[in-house]
Amino acid sequence: MEETYVMVKPDGVQRGLVGEIISRIERRGFKIVALRMNFIDEDTAKEHYAEHKEKPFFDSLIAYVTSGPSVSMIVQGKNAISIMRTINGATNPVDASPGTIRGDFAIETGRNIVHASDSQEAARREISIHFGEKESVDYRKID
Numbered sequence: 530m531e532e533t534y535v536m537v538k539p540d541g542v543q544r545g546l547v548g549e550i551i552s553r554i555e556r557r558g559f560k561i562v563a564l565r566m567n568f569i570d571e572d573t574a575k576e577h578y579a580e581h582k583e584k585p586f587f588d589s590l591i592a593y594v595t596s597g598p599s600v601s602m603i604v605q606g607k608n609a610i611s612i613m614r615t616i617n618g619a620t621n622p623v624d625a626s627p628g629t630i631r632g633d634f635a636i637e638t639g640r641n642i643v644h645a646s647d648s649q650e651a652a653r654r655e656i657s658i659h660f661g662e663k664e665s666v667d668y669r670k671i672d
């Protein structure tokens with residue numbers, strides 16, 4: 530069973546979209562096995578986005594994700610990594626289809642509401658950055 534890391538970024542929290550986003554994840558059939566709201570500190574944000582370190586938008590990206598509280602989740606289910614990327618829609622909301630989170634609620638890449646891991650390796654890495662081993666819950670979901 531796959532697990533992926535999902536973040537409702539500070540703009541999603543500010544705009545009151547946490548419930549909407551969690552609802553879409555749950556209605557799709559996924560199980561949330563860890564969930565937390567916190568301020569992501571600068572060091573954690575830089576570690577999370579290390580692959581973008583040389584990009585021109587890196588500093589504004591770090592300022593954005595540390596600007597307010599975020600909601601972090603571990604989402605579990607079959608094909609969770611790729612399906613969560615589909616639920617979120619394209620990184621640039623200009624390309625995001627209606628019906629996706631970004632296609633319904635975002636208009637610019639620098640304020641694109643949600644993040645989800647883009648590979649198995651990224652999922653493992655991001656889950657370990659944001660959650661300790663004992664923070665996820667093992668429970669049976671009745672379908």
Ligand code: CMP
Pocket residue numbers: 581586590620638639640641643644645
């Ligand atoms: P995310 O899915 O979290 O992965 C990397 C993030 O970098 C992306 O969403 C955007 O928030 C941000 N990002 C990517 N490209 C750009 C860009 N051209 N300008 C500003 N932010 C960007």
